[in-house]
Amino acid sequence: MIQKEKMVKLAVNGGISFGAKLNANQLAMITKYMNDNDELELTTFQQLYIEVPESKVEKVKEKFEEVGLSCYPVGNFVKSLRTCNFCKGSTEEGMPVAIELNKRIAGKPTPFTLRPAYTGCPIGCGEPLVNDIGVMKVRDGYNLYVGGKAKGMDAQVGTLLMEQLIPEKLYEVIEKVIDIYAEHGKKREPFFKFIHRFGLENLKQQIAG
Template structure:
């Protein structure tokens, strides 16, 4: 289990379809590991789901999670300027600012040259 409540499991190619169907039938989201868009990391720390736009974050996650990419792509979403989900440390960060959204690109939390994303 990862810190973001994601579970990685290794399965044989022969049983992948059955296991995927079983996991989805109990309400779990199944996405490929490796070079794919990771599930959206969002926070609900500050206010209710309506104020933070959590419904928009969930729709965005459904649209992008699991898309194959040349390298793993991480997207973060914050419902306010506090950014407790650390969207500026993701490849793409979305921050809800009242009725608008700020989009940030290029965050990198790793290594000696870690950097915040820049406003796009």
């Protein structure tokens, strides 16, 4: 009996740009590694899930990256940054900051899937207030929210943790928040529950320390 090769699920998107878009070359590359009856799963976090044989994972990642596709692990990791459409422009709405933040945090292991979101203005198209970690650009600074929850009857808006951060401070604080969650969070403990249990003031003290 021939043993069927293990399949590995990859999360794929077109990176951070003007909206969640894929071009024809990227779509063609994705379908190259699909069989006729295979399906793509479109998530609410601007990602596509595709399953590939375990032996081909690295090759597929390499080929995807050649056409500008970004690949991320699926499971208990920091998701790629959900963003707005940067409708007022790359510089004005801080696209370089969003790209750098995503590069630093996406794919980090966490006790449970962690969903960060970014928006370039207070309109909030990237929905930062209802995700685990949310960043909102306000004038020349960046406001940071934690503990939002979009689903369920206990849905809630995140709490403002810090405001008017410069980019380097924003990266530093978010990386510390994720590290604290990774160290002190219980297995499969959602981030909003961790915030309630750990305490906002305790979190602030740990960040400052």
